[in-house]
Amino acid sequence: MILADIIKLLNLEVLVETDNKMEITTACGADLMSDVLAFSQEKSLLLTGLTNPQVVRTAEFTDINVIIFVRGKRPPKETIELAKDKKVALYLASKPLFECCGLLYANGLKSEDIRDIN
Amino acid sequence: MNEQEILAKKIEKGDFQAGGEASSKLKDLLRKLGVESALIRKITIVTYELEMNIIIHSLGGEIRALVSDKAVRVIANDNGPGIDNLKKAFQPGYSTASDEVREMGFGAGMGLNNVEHYSDKLKVESNADKGTIIQAIVEL
Numbered sequence: 530m531i532l533a534d535i536i537k538l539l540n541l542e543v544l545v546e547t548d549n550k551m552e553i554t555t556a557c558g559a560d561l562m563s564d565v566l567a568f569s570q571e572k573s574l575l576l577t578g579l580t581n582p583q584v585v586r587t588a589e590f591t592d593i594n595v596i597i598f599v600r601g602k603r604p605p606k607e608t609i610e611l612a613k614d615k616k617v618a619l620y621l622a623s624k625p626l627f628e629c630c631g632l633l634y635a636n637g638l639k640s641e642d643i644r645d646i647n
Numbered sequence: 648m649n650e651q652e653i654l655a656k657k658i659e660k661g662d663f664q665a666g667g668e669a670s671s672k673l674k675d676l677l678r679k680l681g682v683e684s685a686l687i688r689k690i691t692i693v694t695y696e697l698e699m700n701i702i703i704h705s706l707g708g709e710i711r712a713l714v715s716d717k718a719v720r721v722i723a724n725d726n727g728p729g730i731d732n733l734k735k736a737f738q739p740g741y742s743t744a745s746d747e748v749r750e751m752g753f754g755a756g757m758g759l760n761n762v763e764h765y766s767d768k769l770k771v772e773s774n775a776d777k778g779t780i781i782q783a784i785v786e787l
Contacts, residue, residue: 563755566692567764579752583699586667587752590674590691592684607664615671646739646760 530554530637532595535574536620538636539629541597544604544619545612551594555641558599558630562587568643569593576622576629580604585611585619594618599626650720653680654712658701658725663751666702669710670695673721680714682787689765690719690785696758697723697781703748704730705778718767718786727778733771737763 533549535541555573559565562583565575569591576597577584585608588596594617598604601623612619622629634640653676656669674691682690694710701708701723708725735741737759744754763769766783773779 560752561755562752563757563761566696567755567757567761577752581663581751583663583666583751583753586671586695589667590670590688590695592688644764646757646764 530633532618534636535597535633535638538632539597539620539622539624541620541622544598544609544621545617547594547616547618551618553595553638556630556633556638557641558626560626565591565593567646568641570642570644573641574633574638576626576633578602578626580608582608582611584608585615585617588617589615595620597622597629599624599629650713650715652711652713654710656710658698658708658710660702660705660707662702666699667695669698673712676712677714677719682719686719686785686787690721693762693765693783693785694721696762697721697783699753700758701725703744703753708778716787718784721783721785722780723783724780725778727775729775729777730771730773730779733773 532551553574558576560578565587574595575593578599580602597620599622654673670691677687705725706727711722713720730736739760740756742754742756748754767786768784770782
């Protein structure tokens with residue numbers, strides 16, 4: 530799926546735009562950045578209810594290109610500024626995390642492979 | 648092995664706003680040095696975890712990065728109070744982080760486990776008087 534399709538499917542509001550034609554193959558939904566750092570194995574899309582700048586930092590270090598904030602939670606200015614600086618695309622969804630993930634999954638996005646921690 | 652220090656940054660206790668600045672700077676420097684992106688990813692995740700650990704758990708400290716032809720060595724040292732139970736600290740899910748830290752999305756008890764996973768070599772020295780020194784090496 531390309532990002533433009535995801536924007537349409539989830540009816541997203543644009544906060545920071547980069548490249549709408551970007552191909553997105555996997556996604557993860559998490560409010561724990563530690564878990565994103567621990568399990569994220571490949572480039573993907575992050576859906577989260579957390580809005581602080583550390584979310585953008587986490588994306589920066591795991592090569593995540595797109596963040597969708599769910600449940601209509603608007604990020605503070607610092608988060609948006611950092612995302613512009615780091616070229617991470619930001620979107621706002623009014624739907625909850627579960628519904629966003631469900632819609633993306635039903636439309637062909639897969640979850641990423643996660644590593645075994647034990 | 649001829650190592651060159653490319654980063655030395657003081658990290659303040661509780662300064663969440665600045666969290667990730669050292670790691671971000673290191674990422675830029677490694678990119679300029681032409682290090683492969685998969686390796687940069689490993690090194691910056693390790694550095695970010697160590698940087699956040701200093702902010703969350705310590706009284707303040709420093710992050711340094713040294714580069715040679717063969718490896719990148721990240722050194723995180725802090726001024727205490729030391730890690731009580733090292734074995735537990737590496738256990739996935741174990742954390743002593745506060746609720747405030749958890750609300751920011753950290754303190755899931757994956758930090759050191761993650762550092763260990765992405766490093767090729769890891770050395771941890773910790774005691775109550777001197778604080779903690781963690782050296783993580785990622786081979787190039």
